[in-house]
Amino acid sequence: NAGVTQTPKFRILKIGQSMTLQCAQDMNHNYMYWYRQDPGMGLKLIYYSVGAGITDKGEVPNGYNVSRSTTEDFPLRLELAAPSQTSVYFCASSLRGGDDTEAFFGQGTRLTVV
Amino acid sequence: LAKTTQPISMDSYEGQEVNITCSHNNIATNDYITWYQQFPSQGPRFIIQGYKTKVTNEVASLFIPADRKSSTLSLPRVSLSDTAVYYCLVGSTVAGGYNKLIFGAGTRLAVHP
Numbered sequence: 133n134a135g136v137t138q139t140p141k142f143r144i145l146k147i148g149q150s151m152t153l154q155c156a157q158d159m160n161h162n163y164m165y166w167y168r169q170d171p172g173m174g175l176k177l178i179y180y181s182v183g184a185g186i187t188d189k190g191e192v193p194n195g196y197n198v199s200r201s202t203t204e205d206f207p208l209r210l211e212l213a214a215p216s217q218t219s220v221y222f223c224a225s226s227l228r229g230g231d232d233t234e235a236f237f238g239q240g241t242r243l244t245v246v
Numbered sequence: 247l248a249k250t251t252q253p254i255s256m257d258s259y260e261g262q263e264v265n266i267t268c269s270h271n272n273i274a275t276n277d278y279i280t281w282y283q284q285f286p287s288q289g290p291r292f293i294i295q296g297y298k299t300k301v302t303n304e305v306a307s308l309f310i311p312a313d314r315k316s317s318t319l320s321l322p323r324v325s326l327s328d329t330a331v332y333y334c335l336v337g338s339t340v341a342g343g344y345n346k347l348i349f350g351a352g353t354r355l356a357v358h359p
């Protein structure tokens with residue numbers, strides 16, 4: 133049982149480049165989330181999805197895009213990478229919404245923009 | 247969305263009990279209280295969740311007073327491996343029933359030999 137899988141684990145981008153961070157879960161969870169975590173800081177929600185075809189903005193969505201065509205996958209797209217997007221990105225999933233549920237996190241993608 | 251306040255950092259020693267308190271004065275009637283633990287270079291993981299009174303599992307205990315305006319995560323006899331950041335989350339449900347799962351800054355616990 134893999135849980136939440138993120139790829140790649142590390143990536144270096146040049147300013148202006150684009151990339152897609154992949155996230156897949158095999159728990160048939162409806163909810164999926166993308167967070168970023170800057171050094172020494174807490175997690176900030178970028179985007180989330182409540183099911184295939186439904187996404188919504190979180191706290192810091194600027195510079196990112198998402199799509200959710202299947203229950204399993206929730207890719208995060210960075211367009212025109214900037215140094216401010218240097219961070220660790222975490223994907224998470226939960227079976228349902230509501231605050232009485234448990235979220236499962238991936239191991240993260242460490243992104244550096246130079 | 248209930249705002250939470252918890253200490254930025256705490257220090258302890260091996261074998262001691264650690265209590266981390268989270269304030270959530272505007273908690274709503276239907277809100278649950280959830281704690282996550284994050285080790286360096288890893289994603290957070292769920293520790294414990296409760297609605298009222300006391301909840302205990304193999305990792306921790308969660309104490310919630312009757313007014314539910316605060317909660318205390320208790321870690322018994324900590325070891326060096328309990329060094330981590332601990333997040334308190336309260337009531338992530340927003341209009342429409344969507345759970346945004348918003349994290350605060352957390353409490354950075356350092357356990358010393």
